[in-house]
Amino acid sequence: MTMDFSVLLFVPVFSITAILLGLFFRGIDRKLGAKMQARIGPPIIQPFIDLKKLLMKENIVPENAIKWVFNSMPLIALSASILVLLYVPFLGFPPLLSGYGDLILVLYLLMIPALALAVGGFSSGSTYASVGAQRELVLMMSYEFAFSIVIVTIAWLVTKTAPVINAFSLVSISVVPVWGLVGVMGFIGLLLLLLALMLVMPAELGRLPADIAEAKTEIADGVFVEYSGRNLALLYLALDVRTIAFSSLVVALFFPFAFTEFVPLQGIVAVIANALFFLVKVFIVMFFGSIFVHVAVARFRVDQAARAYWGPVLLIALIGMALVMWGTVLG
Amino acid sequence: MGINTLNRSLWVFHVNTGSCNGCDIEIVAALTPRYDVERFGIKLVGTPRHADVLLVTGAVTRQMKDKLLRVYEQTPDPKVVMVIGNCGATGGVFYESYNLVGPVDRLIPVDVFVPGCPPRPEAIIEGVVKAWKKLEELEAAGKRKKKRAKEAKE
Ligand code: SF4
Numbered sequence: 001m002t003m004d005f006s007v008l009l010f011v012p013v014f015s016i017t018a019i020l021l022g023l024f025f026r027g028i029d030r031k032l033g034a035k036m037q038a039r040i041g042p043p044i045i046q047p048f049i050d051l052k053k054l055l056m057k058e059n060i061v062p063e064n065a066i067k068w069v070f071n072s073m074p075l076i077a078l079s080a081s082i083l084v085l086l087y088v089p090f091l092g093f094p095p096l097l098s099g100y101g102d103l104i105l106v107l108y109l110l111m112i113p114a115l116a117l118a119v120g121g122f123s124s125g126s127t128y129a130s131v132g133a134q135r136e137l138v139l140m141m142s143y144e145f146a147f148s149i150v151i152v153t154i155a156w157l158v159t160k161t162a163p164v165i166n167a168f169s170l171v172s173i174s175v176v177p178v179w180g181l182v183g184v185m186g187f188i189g190l191l192l193l194l195l196a197l198m199l200v201m202p203a204e205l206g207r208l209p210a211d212i213a214e215a216k217t218e219i220a221d222g223v224f225v226e227y228s229g230r231n232l233a234l235l236y237l238a239l240d241v242r243t244i245a246f247s248s249l250v251v252a253l254f255f256p257f258a259f260t261e262f263v264p265l266q267g268i269v270a271v272i273a274n275a276l277f278f279l280v281k282v283f284i285v286m287f288f289g290s291i292f293v294h295v296a297v298a299r300f301r302v303d304q305a306a307r308a309y310w311g312p313v314l315l316i317a318l319i320g321m322a323l324v325m326w327g328t329v330l331g
Numbered sequence: 332m333g334i335n336t337l338n339r340s341l342w343v344f345h346v347n348t349g350s351c352n353g354c355d356i357e358i359v360a361a362l363t364p365r366y367d368v369e370r371f372g373i374k375l376v377g378t379p380r381h382a383d384v385l386l387v388t389g390a391v392t393r394q395m396k397d398k399l400l401r402v403y404e405q406t407p408d409p410k411v412v413m414v415i416g417n418c419g420a421t422g423g424v425f426y427e428s429y430n431l432v433g434p435v436d437r438l439i440p441v442d443v444f445v446p447g448c449p450p451r452p453e454a455i456i457e458g459v460v461k462a463w464k465k466l467e468e469l470e471a472a473g474k475r476k477k478k479r480a481k482e483a484k485e
Contacts, residue, residue, distance in 0.1 A: 030369070039367040046340070046372055053340040053383070056470075058407035060380060128378075220377040228380040228407040 010096055015082045017091075022240030023047040025283070029291050036295045047240070051233055059229035064125035073120030074227070074234035080112035081238045084245035089252045092259075092274030103151055106249060110204065113242050114140050117206075117235070121223035132222020135212045135302050142309035143203040143210075149317040150193045150200075153324055154253055157181055160328050177256050182327050189323030194254050196317035201250070201289035203309065205243050208294035210305050247285040248278075255281050339372035341463055343413075344382035344406070348399050348433065350389030351424075353449040354416035358386060361452035373459055379405040384462050386455075387441075390418040390425045391433030403439045409469050411462040413443045415455060420444045 027044035034041020061067055086096045087106050114136055121133030161181040178190060203210035214222045227235055259265070259277035300308065347355055361368060362375055376382055379402045391399055403412070412435070417423035419435045435441055442465050445458035 034367070034369060037364050039364045040370040041367070042369050042372055043339075049340040049372060057383070057409070060405075060407050221381065224381070225378045226380055232381060 007096055011086065014086065014090070014096060018082055018085050018241050018244060019237055021279075022237065022244050023051065025244060025286060026240045028283070029286070032287075032291050033295045036292075047236075051237070054233035054236070055230055057229040059231055060226075062125055062226050065226065066123040066125075069123035070120060070226075071231065073116045073123070074231045074238065077113040077116035077120075077238035078234050078241065080109055080116065081241040081245055084109045085241065085248060088245060088248045089256065090248055090278070092271065092278045103155060107148060107151055110242070110246065110249075111140065111144070113238050114204075114206075116238075117223045120227070120235075121225075124226035126226045128219045128221075128225045129223050131219050132214060132225070135219075136206075136223060138302055139203055139210060139212060139305055139309075142306045143200045143313070146196050146309060146314045146317040147200045147204070149314075149321055150197045151253075153189075153193060153317075153321040154178055157186070157324055157328060178254065182324065184327070186324045186327030189320045189325075189327060190254075192316050192320030192323065194250075196313055196320060197250055197253075198285075198289045199313045199316070200309070201246060201285075202293055203305065204246055205290055206239065207290050209297040209300045211294075212300060212302050212305055243286065243290065244282065247282040247289070250285045250289070251278065251281045255285075341372060341383050341459060341466075342374045342376045342381055343384040343386050343459065344376055344379050344402070345386045346379075346388070346399060346402050348387060348389040348395040348419070348435070349392035350416060350418055354388040354418070357449045357452055358388070358415060358455060361455045366452050366456060368456060368459070371456075371460075373456075380407065382406050383410060383466065384459065385410065385412045386415055387412060387419050387435050388415045389433075390422045390428075390431050391435055391438060392430050393432050396432045396438060399435070399438060409466055409473070411442045411466055411469075412439055413445065413458055413462050414441050415445050415450060415458070417446055417448045420446060423448055 024044070024047075026047040027042075030046060031041045031044050061070055084106055087101050087109070089095050118133040118136040118140075121129035121136070157178060158181070179187065182190060202208065206214060212222075214224055219225075224232065224235060259270075259273045263273070265273055345355065345358055360366070368374075379385070385403065385406060387399070389395070414420050414435050418425060419433065419441075422428070422431060422434050425431060432438070443458050443462045445454050447454055450458075
């Protein structure tokens with residue numbers, strides 16, 4: 001397969017859009033969170049101000065850190081987060097790099113920012129960061145199984161019922177909305193899978209109740225503890241973009257509907273309407289998966305998080321999978 | 332100049348160098364939804380590495396001296412040090428105690444003093460706003476210095 005070079009032109013545009021959107025959504029997140037706590041809250045552009053300030057600050061590398069690892073991990077986290085977005089349908093367009101990778105790749109790419117955080121934490125030579133990094137890894141091992149079950153079940157469903165060539169390709173999944181492929185039983189199963197995915201979301205994004213790897217009040221920001229200035233800015237950007245990427249993935253898997261399917265529009269209006277509709281969907285997913293949750297709950301302990309993700313969440317995912325299979329095979 | 336035109340992002344780190352905890356509680360009160368400092372972009376952070384402002388409470392005891400110096404070194408530039416409470420400013424009720432090496436400005440440069448025993452949250456917030464202005468001046472001075480150095484080179 002030869003690389004289409006027009007794709008390369010789009011990548012920078014896309015990355016910048018992703019970063020801007022990430023910051024914007026973080027602003028909305030903070031504002032809404034404040035509103036829900038009956039506060040006025042920071043202005044929506046606050047993350048931009050913070051970013052500007054962080055870029056202006058001194059960038060300290062601790063003496064006993066492994067320098068090149070410490071400095072490269074924020075970059076790796078950010079680029080992996082952006083890379084996910086290039087493989088997921090975004091703003092109503094098909095994935096930019098479709099044909100070069102599929103859902104399995106996205107699964108692995110989503111893991112990289114968390115791993116980079118952990119490695120960066122270990123390399124910084126701080127005890128707090130090491131504790132944070134260990135927690136990050138434990139958490140990852142807990143939610144990854146439930147997460148893969150959701151993905152694999154959907155891919156299986158698509159292969160089984162829709163005549164598409166590559167079931168793991170996100171394009172084919174977003175062309176055939178999964179809800180149309182199942183009966184009542186499968187529908188309930190899919191709802192459960194969606195629930196499991198939404199429960200995995202805070203852990204995947206490192207937000208409350210599963211922000212145990214940073215846990216400001218216990219281990220002083222954990223994996224971030226030694227990062228300052230530019231490196232810290234990159235890490236925060238990576239988290240913001242990852243939030244967008246994960247929400248886009250949820251949208252692509254469960255809500256791939258385009259606005260033009262409901263209202264027939266033509267030309268540029270259709271493109272804009274689709275993009276806005278996509279953003280609304282991403283926002284709704286973020287709202288229920290992260291914003292709403294993190295103002296309402298307290299933090300898990302590590303063992304509680306592990307138990308929750310290996311227990312109830314996994315169970316929900318498994319029951320969902322069983323129902324979908326039952327409905328498809330028997331129904 | 333109104334608050335709106337200022338660079339609104341200050342992350343504060345709180346260092347207790349042996350205070351009676353009165354000032355610390357007032358700092359916490361300033362962070363509650365009632366005063367809601369997040370609307371000015373002020374945020375409490377868990378590590379000096381992320382901080383722009385050090386909030387120092389207490390008249391530094393001998394045991395805390397090294398730690399204070401270390402935290403000061405760990406904070407990336409540009410930074411501002413604020414002393415909250417009379418203790419840190421003068422020694423306060425612990426004045427001339429045998430175990431003090433403070434007050435704070437004997438050890439590290441202090442930019443803003445917030446007097447009071449303990450000061451009210453409003454006073455602390457006002458102090459942070461003062462610190463804010465100072466940071467901006469530092470920034471402008473840095474730019475001026477750079478410009479002058481550039482001109483000298485040419
Ligand atoms: S200034 Fe007063 S309230 Fe504050 S630490 Fe000293 S004694 Fe306590």
